[in-house]
Amino acid sequence: MSPADEQAHGTASTPGARGGPPRRTSRQWPLALWLWVLWIVLWGSVSPVVLVGGAVVALLVVVLFPLPSIARRARLHPLWLLLLPAHLLVGLVGSAVAVALEAVRRGPRVRAAVLEVPLRSESDLMIAATANMASLTPGTLVLEIDRDRRRLYVHALPARDAREVDRRRGEVATAERWVVRTIGPAEMRKDPNRRERGYGGEGERR
Amino acid sequence: MNGLVQTALEAATAVLLLCGAVFCLLGGVGLVRFPDTVTRLQAAAKAQNLGLLLILIGAALRVPLPYAGLLLLIAVFQLITVPVLGQIVGRIAYRTGAVERHTLTVDELAERLAPPDAPDAGESGGGRGRGT
Amino acid sequence: MVATVALALLGVTAVLVVHRLVRGPHALDRIVAVEILVTTVVAGAAVAVAVWDYTSAVLVLLVLALLGFIGSVTAARLAEEREDMR
Incomplete structure (x- = not known):
């Protein structure tokens, strides 16, 4: 469990806000x-x-054909958006090299892990973007998205011991940090432990 | 001067095409050698995806601008669609038992799905996003 | 020269992918294999575009990439339903 999860214990967010904002x-x-x-x-x-x-x-x-607004509180930050392709390319090269090495060196004897990663985000847009980033940049592939509990379940590829497992967890957190930097609301950008609030969702803990 | 730029672009294209083809090949190797569906999916989503991206960027450096835009558009679509497909296939693979449990050092999703007495741990989670 | 090497590598990739497509064993493995086969074809055609200026193929590539994605998602969903019925 990360400190972010500990701190946000007991979040009682307003229910029912997820339904449908006015189509503007x-x-x-x-x-x-x-x-x-x-x-x-x-x-x-x-x-x-x-x-x-x-x-x-x-x-x-x-x-x-108006669509329901999914980005009510998203703020696009142009500077980070410009840096994003470079970050994506570097991350993609790193993970591709890691997976390729694993394929050539270990092949059938590869060791992987399925990890539960808590998220700070709550809105559909942020969670979807984070899942997308987490599948692209580091050595993880998102298997399951638990929308209500704000959890991602990721398949992490080179994961032989606890140290590598921890590193994969950190990579998902990095992916989310990049999403927050690029499209996140202001209060999440300022405080690295702040969770997104006010979209409904149970905010419960296991 | 113009000729120099031309030569540099051609060299960059050659390097990108070759690197891309190598990564595609490594993705193919992973697809054959990895033991279960999700690890194969990783090979597809990482190595193969990067290989295609490098080849598309390399090709975009060589062709006239309108076509370069289209090639980069394919790259952008690829970046969006590959994780979505990976999540859909990975989710189904895990739930239908196409994951070899013995390759996993840690499995925290099994703990989550297993206990039947937990209030909302089953297949019924209506709020579960799937990206579609 | 570059084109020959790159296309040869992609050809070997296609053989490996077809191997997985035939072996399976799970339907999802075959879906992943088909998706990668489409990507490999797109990659090979992009090499041809770069080296021999087949620029008219670019739009076809765009359509092929999107259709490959839609097809794979559909097939994966079908595989899921079949598993559920068992």
């Missing part, structure tokens, strides 16, 4: 922007027709 079109601008960029990349040109047409189509999609 004005909150959907990141989606519209993404659709617009996608349109331009797929057409492969920046002629005025493509630019204007893409903007019109993106706005129409966002207005006609």
